[in-house]
Amino acid sequence: MSDKQQIFVRRRIEAVAGLLALGLVLLLVRAVDLQWLQADYLTSLAEKQRYRQFTAVAPRGSILDSKNRTLAESVETPSIAAMADEVPAERMADLARALGLPSKKVEGKLKKRHGFVWLARQVPPMVAEKVMALNIPGVRMEKEWRRYHPLGPETGHLLGFVGIDGKGLEGAELSWNSVLTGESGIRQVRRDARGHSLPDGSWLREPAPGKSIKLTIDASIQSVAYAALADGVRQQNAKGGSVVVLRPKDGAILAMANWPGYNPNSFRNFKPGQWRNRAVTDVFEPGSTMKPFSVAAALTSGKWKPDSIIYCEKGAMQVADYTIKDDHPEGWLDLTGIIVKSSNIGVAKLALDIGPEPLHEMLRKAGFGQRSRMGLGGESPGIVLPTERWGPVETANIAFGQGIAVTPLQLAAAFSVLANEGLYVAPRLLADDMQAAQNASHRVMQASVARQVMSMLEYATSADGTGSKAVPVGYRVAGKTGTAQKPDERGRYSRDKYTAVFAGVAPVDDPQLVIVVVVDEPQKSMYGGQVAAPIFRQVAESALPYLGVPAEIKNHGPWQAMEVAAEAPAFEAESTYGMSMREVRRFAASRGLRLHVHGSGWVTRQKPANVAALNSSESLEVWLDE
Amino acid sequence: MASLLKPWLLVPVLAGLLSAGQIWVSHLRYELSLETQRLNTEKQDALGQASKLRLELANMTRPERLRQLAQQKLGMAPPKPEQVVNP
Numbered sequence: 003m004s005d006k007q008q009i010f011v012r013r014r015i016e017a018v019a020g021l022l023a024l025g026l027v028l029l030l031v032r033a034v035d036l037q038w039l040q041a042d043y044l045t046s047l048a049e050k051q052r053y054r055q056f057t058a059v060a061p062r063g064s065i066l067d068s069k070n071r072t073l074a075e076s077v078e079t080p081s082i083a084a085m086a087d088e089v090p091a092e093r094m095a096d097l098a099r100a101l102g103l104p105s106k107k108v109e110g111k112l113k114k115r116h117g118f119v120w121l122a123r124q125v126p127p128m129v130a131e132k133v134m135a136l137n138i139p140g141v142r143m144e145k146e147w148r149r150y151h152p153l154g155p156e157t158g159h160l161l162g163f164v165g166i167d168g169k170g171l172e173g174a175e176l177s178w179n180s181v182l183t184g185e186s187g188i189r190q191v192r193r194d195a196r197g198h199s200l201p202d203g204s205w206l207r208e209p210a211p212g213k214s215i216k217l218t219i220d221a222s223i224q225s226v227a228y229a230a231l232a233d234g235v236r237q238q239n240a241k242g243g244s245v246v247v248l249r250p251k252d253g254a255i256l257a258m259a260n261w262p263g264y265n266p267n268s269f270r271n272f273k274p275g276q277w278r279n280r281a282v283t284d285v286f287e288p289g290s291t292m293k294p295f296s297v298a299a300a301l302t303s304g305k306w307k308p309d310s311i312i313y314c315e316k317g318a319m320q321v322a323d324y325t326i327k328d329d330h331p332e333g334w335l336d337l338t339g340i341i342v343k344s345s346n347i348g349v350a351k352l353a354l355d356i357g358p359e360p361l362h363e364m365l366r367k368a369g370f371g372q373r374s375r376m377g378l379g380g381e382s383p384g385i386v387l388p389t390e391r392w393g394p395v396e397t398a399n400i401a402f403g404q405g406i407a408v409t410p411l412q413l414a415a416a417f418s419v420l421a422n423e424g425l426y427v428a429p430r431l432l433a434d435d436m437q438a439a440q441n442a443s444h445r446v447m448q449a450s451v452a453r454q455v456m457s458m459l460e461y462a463t464s465a466d467g468t469g470s471k472a473v474p475v476g477y478r479v480a481g482k483t484g485t486a487q488k489p490d491e492r493g494r495y496s497r498d499k500y501t502a503v504f505a506g507v508a509p510v511d512d513p514q515l516v517i518v519v520v521v522d523e524p525q526k527s528m529y530g531g532q533v534a535a536p537i538f539r540q541v542a543e544s545a546l547p548y549l550g551v552p553a554e555i556k557n558h559g560p561w562q563a564m565e566v567a568a569e570a571p572a573f574e575a576e577s578t579y580g581m582s583m584r585e586v587r588r589f590a591a592s593r594g595l596r597l598h599v600h601g602s603g604w605v606t607r608q609k610p611a612n613v614a615a616l617n618s619s620e621s622l623e624v625w626l627d628e
Numbered sequence: 629m630a631s632l633l634k635p636w637l638l639v640p641v642l643a644g645l646l647s648a649g650q651i652w653v654s655h656l657r658y659e660l661s662l663e664t665q666r667l668n669t670e671k672q673d674a675l676g677q678a679s680k681l682r683l684e685l686a687n688m689t690r691p692e693r694l695r696q697l698a699q700q701k702l703g704m705a706p707p708k709p710e711q712v713v714n715p
Contacts, residue, residue: 061679072686078676152686203665225691476709545707551710 006095008596053190060184061147062168063212065175067160067221069255070435074154074161074175076168079148080130081123086112088140097141100133101125123166124148148173153221155263159279160378161217163266169438172269172277174217174431184212209222216433218254223247223545227257230540231519235261238502238524238533244281244410247457247541249515250418250507253427253443255376256280256515256545258411282381285407286520289484290344290468291529292365292403293507294420296456297337299364300352301451308454309612311336312348319347324395326350326402336610341458342467346402353401361401367446368416369426370408376429384408403484414518419504420456420480423449456480457611460510464607464625465600472506472535474543476553481506481538483530488523499523504534508542514551517541530579576614578605578624586624594618601626 065074082101089097089112101122109327111119123146130143151157170179187209187377192200227245234245239330247257260280264272278284300306312535317331320392328345340348353361365371371386386405387396399405401544408416415429459480463469468483484503488494502521507513519541520533527533578586585626586605590597595616600623607625616622687693698704 064682071689075679075682075683075686077679150683152683153692156690156692200661222691225695228690229695476710545706547709547712552631552712555636 053450058187060209063182063214076147085140163269182212185210226544228259233539241523243521246414250421253429281410289403289486291484296349303356311566336353338458349401350398421507424452468531472538478510500528502530502533596621598623602626
């Protein structure tokens, strides 16, 4: 081999060796690139291929009533979804048929997007089974939670509803959404070469179900209140109404119903205006139901006593440029008479005498003009003007419930002050807050004043009072009717639109319930005593026996008769309570009083309350237990 | 026979035993995972069933439904005052 050839061979060997070396260097560079520079990215890609993560939606907590009955519950429900680009076009018609949807709608959904798309959410299990049996590529079944409210319209306004994504949108579902909502979990599973999940998955985050909440509501009383309200509103061809039932001792809201109701299980079929819980969001002028608080303010001032008498101007009184009128013209009335006859002029005179400040203070302490903060959203504070804007006309008007706006809940809370012997206990809807509610109590008036007003309110429900139709057989009720004109579009009082109200406490001797009934625009009668009082009675006569409060059985045994007979001689007594017919006649004759007797048996009521102050020839009215 | 038992044979035999043990443990783990998954599914089904039954119970015992059944089917009426006594 010549030198030239040898050089050529060497060069070729060197070139090959050089290429090999270059190849090795490139491999090294690539190895460094893959193992070092791109290590994290490639590892994550590999992990993604090997592992898969699922989100497990946690169920929403239940809502229970005070006796642990279910008011709202979440149930697992199938939903149908698809990876839009994986569904064959020729199977879309089958899919639509199984779903019970128009083909165009399904095609539209699948063609609009490329990735994940919901086809039908929260479908019945039968439909889901039918769809999955078709085995269409790209179509899959997901599990979601659907909210059900078994009491339907009865608790519609109170509980509200939940959107398709499990978020509370109205009522208690919205107010306590953060407590009720669960925290979804993340589960990681390994996949085999075919992409199937291996069983040894692990939770990256365990799902935490939402917490249940317990309300003070009693489903039975809620149902009774709703049915009674529905009956009453239908009978009157009224626009609507609200009922609130409170337990005065601890402020527990036992029922809160509105009519017309709506079914929260199909809330989309109703207009948003129908979703509103009007017992807390809407205000109305309370009319005469405000009078007990005006009388209480007068008694608290010390200037007036229960037996003080006021001249009621025979039905018309001028205040500045405004004439106050009474439906039933009266002359002289004591404070009980003012409440029983519902005299606007009587309370107006009381308010003008004590001045705006004491009345405003009484209303403020009783909870008017401020939210109760019992937890439900959208609560209205009502309207109570500041005292700077109270002229004589405003002071007189507010005393009988005009120029002031309250919610049914506020009125119930205020009447519970009278039932609680002057103590305001904030209303509460959440059972766990009961202790907090009792801590949030404050004194509004002296116990003696509250008892005196309660006694007057009991007369208002007697046979001669405006609220006689509110009394269930065998129970004593203290309550007040109210009829208020509604403002029209021009801000003036309408001549044909009224709100009829009844607010009361039962039974009088140991108050268990405060019930407020508001009927909006009744057509057959405008009076609270005709419209709202019967609804009150219907609720009370069902709820009281249910709560274990028996009706008073009126058969006096011989032992009781002996006790009455052993009392002091009638003519020396300061009260006629417990007297027999003969004794009360002797008493009246000995004092020269004009006696009006109702019933037979023993005296259970008398009017006026203070008979010792009666002079000869004045009248005494007594009611005997039959 | 004794000539076959060489000390160096111990190494592959132990390795084989350890491998077999490892495979057995993996199998056990897999079986247990399957069992756990099955039990978890059963638990979820039971919870779902309980939730549905609670709802069904609430629906069947709705006061309004009971009232209607009592009045229309059983001919019952609300009690009169003297028919209710404090328990």
